[in-house]
Amino acid sequence: MPKAEVVLSYVSTEPNIEVAPNMAAVQQMPTRTDWAEEEDSGLVQAIPPPQITRNKDGTETVVTVFLNEDGKRVKRTQRIKRTVIKKKENPRVAERRQWAKIGPEAGKPPGPRPDTTTLGENIIFRPVVGFKSGQAQEKNPEEDKKTDALKKMQIKCRICQGDHFTTKCPFKDTMAPEGEAAGAPPETDMGAGPAEGGLGIGGSSYVPPHMRKGASGASSGGERMGGKFERDDLATLRVTNVSEFAEEGDLREIFERHGRVTRVFLAKDRDTGRAKGFAFVSYADRSDAARAAEKVDGYGFGHLILRVEFAKKTT
Amino acid sequence: MRPILLQGHERALTQVKFSKEGDLLFSVSKDHTVCAWYSANGERFGTYKGHQGALWTVDVDPTTTLLASGGADNTIRLWEVRTGRLLKTWEFSTSIKRVEFSEDGRQLLGVTEKRMNQLSTVIVYDIKQDIEAEQDDEPALRILVDELPKVTVAGFSYLNKYIITGHEDGSVTQYDAKTGEELHNSPSHEDGMQVTDLQWSADRTYFITSSKDKTAKLHASDSLDVLKTYTTDTPLNSAAITPDPVQYVILGGGQAAMDVTTTSARQGKFEARFYHKVFEEEIGRVRGHFGPLNYVAVDPTGKCYASGGEDGYEVEREKEQGIRF
Structure with a gap:
């Protein structure tokens, strides 16, 4: 079957437009020598044809002079690199691509319409020998532990x-x-925690959760409010006296200068959406946090002066 | 790979078909319309409107000029692909379950359903491959399926030599495409489990059938011998063979539509399953549907495949080339 060759050329332009400073200077630019043509165009100065020069690196420089909407002469310098991409296509397919759309799509511009065509989630498909049904892979490791413990x-x-x-x-x-x-x-x-952390079996009196066995010290990982959102308080700064018009982005910008910021939390009023005046900034590294605390403390932000200190450990 | 989701239909899709060059994709749905899509970017080319009932089947001729569709309004309609013009309507007494063009596009086959004392028939029309020509009113051949259970799927084998039909009881029958004589009947799937799909290899010397008995089987067109069996854990609605050099078969299925609401997406097994054609071994699955897959079709050039689901989505995916073994 014959294959038609479609040549697509991609043009990358770097426009560099400059308006001629004054008409006198412009008139010195090379113009067409043909006086008759100049006569034809009347008052409009003759426009020189675009000059194309080839550069050593394979690009072309195109200098065009044209009149803009205000009637001013504009000189434009473009550097263009042409890349030819050859694609072989079945002529029938190429023809069908040109067909006018029909039905509800008639008259619509080419390209997929967002109401009918969407991209799905990225799916990784790797064919493997001895594929086992998804259940084995999808199993939650926590669930595994639980069933193990139960067993x-x-x-x-x-x-x-x-x-x-x-x-x-x-x-x-x-x-x-x-x-x-x-x-x-x-x-x-x-063996599992919950059993040990249960009610004090031996004693007859109530034992508060933090006193129970296995809950000793902060490292226990016992029940704490918001335990899931446990953060590294060591590298967290508390920022107070924040302007109520501040945004998290602004703060991030200020604090990112001193190291990698992992989290910026700006307390906001639930109703008005304005900042409440304090924020927390966490760094990946404590030394960065220390430096930032030193530098940003006293920094003028908005109409207020920021106060930065290390966040106190929540109790 | 990111699949392209095509949402042109309001109800469940029943069949999807690629053109011979794989650039256009046609889909039919229970919402009475046929949609045509460019497979390269998922752009909708247009729709073909006119049917009065749910559509069950669609096929496009090898030159991509004629499109045939059939459905529950008891008609087969022939359309001009380019303009969407209705060229011909054939009316029947029962609904049309399957249409298929022959390899050369000169014949069109239709399967009518057995209902209300009407026997299941396979009808064959001679098609004039000219959009201006008047198509014949009378079929060139009519096979009355009398003794065997009703036909669910059918197709032309290589060189229009045979017509192969799949039946409600899971058997596969071979008819002579010239005379309509029954040559061979082979009970290939489990008894009572209907054959849900029949798709051809590129050269039509073998075909794959899928069945409610949770298996898909590769058959030889000549002898109807079962060459390969692919066993799954869910009733299958469709099976497709990838063209060379990729040696896969793609199976689609899932629980019956009526049971779907009681199952989660993971249990529902609404995935396209890839099996190795030769080793009969499952090699992967692709998720993406919320309902059972009603049909899977492979681009004849092997670049992608499309699956139409009960959820009204049509998902088109780039298929990874090459085999890792």
Whole structure:
């Protein structure tokens, strides 16, 4: 089948337009020598043909002189690089591409219409030998852990170590739970946190969550408000006295000069949408944060002077 | 690869077809219209309006001048692809489940449904490949499917030698395309599981059938022998063979439309499944639909494939070339 050759040329232009400073200077530019033509164009000065010079690097410089809307002569210098991209196409396909659209699409400009054609999510398709159905890959690792824990979990009586619940123990009334004397809740084989962090089994009184076993110290990762949004407070600055017209972007701009900013939070009034006057800025690196605190503290922003200090640890 | 989503239809798609050069894509849907799209950028070329009922099937002739469509309004309509002009309407007593042009485009086949004491038939028209010509009113051949269960899909084999039909009971039958004589019937799919699709290889010497019995099978056109079997875990609605050199088959399916609301997208298995044609092994899946896939079609040049879903979307994707083995 014959293949038609379509030559597409892509033109990249770097326009460099300059308006002629005065008419006298312009008139010295090379004009057409033919006086008759000049006569034809009447009062309008003859326009020289575009001058094309080839540069060494394969580009072309085109200098054109033309009249703009105000009737002024304009000299334009363009550097153009031409790239020829050859594409072979079936003539039938090329012909069909030129067809006028029909039906509801009639008269619409070429190119996909956003109401009918959209791009989907990026899909990675890698054919592999021995493909297993998606479930194995999509499984949540957390779920895995849970099921594992469930599998390992055995029911163990705290009184007699038998495989039944403590409440069902036949010695429930005659024996105290094991380890009661030591005052510490007995270790069970459950291994998982929730069991240990449960109510103080050994003691009879209520134990607040942060006092429970496994919740000692800040590193416990125990229950904390907003634990999911745990941030590194070490490199976080508290910025106060912020103008109420400030935007997060402005702050980011100021603070990014001193290091990589990971987060900018500007407290805003829920109703008015204006800044409340304080913000938090987190850095990736604490030394950057220290430097920024030093530099930006006292910086005039808007009509106010910023006050920057390290954020205090939330308790 | 980012798929192109085409949203020209308001209801479930029933079939999609590429032109021979793969540049145009035709889709039919239950919303009574045929849409034509440029496959390169997803631009809609236009629609063909006129049908009064849900459309089940569409096909385009090898020169991309004529388009045939058939549906629940008991007609087969012939359109001029370029202008959208209706050239011919053939009326029947029951709905049309499948139309297909022969390899040379000179014949058009239609399958009528068995309903209300009407037997399922396969009709063949001689087509004059000229948009100005008057097309014949009477079919050149009419195969009455009497003893066998109703026909669901049909197509012309290589050189118009046979007409192969797929039946409601999962069997495949070979007819002589000249005389209409039944040559061979082979129960290939599980009994009672209807054949949902039949698509040809590039040279039409073998074909793939998909069935509700969760398998797709590659058959030889001559002997109807099952060459390969692709087993999945979901009822299949469609199966397509990629052209050389890519040795894949693409299967589409999912739960029946009526059960869909009770299942999540992941369980619903609304993915296009890629199997290796020779090794019968699943090699990957492509997600993207919210409902079962009703039809998958492969660009004859192998650049992309399109899938039409019950969700009314038509998704066109660039297919990765080459095989990693």
